[in-house]
Amino acid sequence: MTDPTLLLTHRLRPDTASDLYAELDGHLPDGGLARARTPEEAFELLPGADGIITAGLSEEMLDAAKNLRWVQVLSAGVDRYDRDALEARDIALTNASGVHAEPIAEQVLWFLLTFERRLHVGVRQQSRGVWERFEGGELRGKTLGIIGVGAIGTRVAELSAGLGMTVIGTKRSVETAPAILDDCFPADDYREVLRRADYVVLACPLTDETEGLLGSEEFRLMPSDAVLVNIARGDVVDEAALIRALQNRLIRGAGLDVFSTEPLPPASPLWNLSNAVLTPHMAGSTPHKPGRWREIIVANYDALAAGTLDRMVNRIV
Known part of the structure; x- marks a missing residue:
């Protein structure tokens, strides 16, 4: 043969x-x-x-x-x-x-620490040569919500739990949820995760069901001090609705590695929003x-x- x-x-x-x-x-x-x-x-x-x-x-x-x-x-x-x-x-x-679970999970952790410790504020002050003291918080005791707990979501959960975070998430088959999760919900109950989480990580695949999963209604459900991290696909989020949510402080911030159009167009308001941290779709590298x-x-x-x-x-x- x-x-x-x-x-x-x-x-x-x-x-x-x-x-x-x-x-x-x-x-x-x-x-x-x-x-x-x-x-x-x-x-x-x-x-x-x-x-x-x-x-x-x-x-x-x-x-x-x-x-x-x-x-x-x-x-x-x-x-x-x-x-x-x-x-x-x-x-x-x-x-x-x-294959990409480890590097993406580490980058998610960087996004979380960036917003919790307000590291992006320090970096932007440094670029302007400005010394202005600011305060940072702690991730320990905060709740992380993961939409789509597959290989990547599981590794994110492991690293975040190691820092003392409470980790909840969604999975199509709740019975197969990893033990590291403190609570798991069916995929259709993702809004409950949005409502409870201080940080939300999108780690689900882009499908007909997940396209536009987060829009204006979902951003209004999230706590006003919540942060969104998207390492899934740009079209899982209604990008125009996300921009409005950031501009109007419906949520505290967003760490984004993926976008609806890539490269992100120069005219996108995301470039200039102080509460958005962007990377060029490289989290899996x-x-x-x-x-x-x-x-x-x-x-x-x-x-x-x-x-x-x-x-x-x-x-x-």
Whole structure:
């Protein structure tokens, strides 16, 4: 039996593809790994690919991949992929859930500490050469609410609990909630979390159900001194409503790594709001990603070779 061919497509960033190719080399059978650097190379190699690793999948690519049985993406989010089309063709879709949990959780902790200790005030004063004393608070004893307790949300909960915070959250299956949570609610009860939390972290995937999950009504439910942290997807929040909530101090602040339009347009009011702290969708960055990707990819390649696609790690479709 011929070993499956796994193709790294041209849709991956060149540096990402190079690092991942080097990481996978020696962990797959000889001839089992191929790389396309250009669209022309991709469409030449796609017909013979059993699996692909990609950062996007056009209809033309899908049509060209006649033997395709598996699509691996390197992100946790899969909102850009036509899951119905893949399911109709009996093609498995797997993501990289868990790979980004540590760096994102650490960045969430930075957002929490930034607002609690008012570090952003100090940084902005430093940039102006101003010495003005201000007071900071403590996270211990505060309540953190996590909307979507998956791999990332669980790690956020662990780090926050270590600082003495009370941690509550939502999960589709409450029965599988991690023990670190002090309380867990069904996904539909997310407003109860908003009402009770001093800090709210959005860690849910972007789906039809979560698009626009937080809008004007939800911001009015939150305590006026609450802070929102979004490391999920920009469209989970009604961005215009968030801007109004920040401008009118309906909530104390927001730490944002994701936005409805990326890069964030220069005209966005978010740039100049004193109660918004922004980072350019980099919370998941870490030098350890290639090794963590490899563990998932090799396990899924082995499942593909054995014909046991139901045993793939992080299977979405």
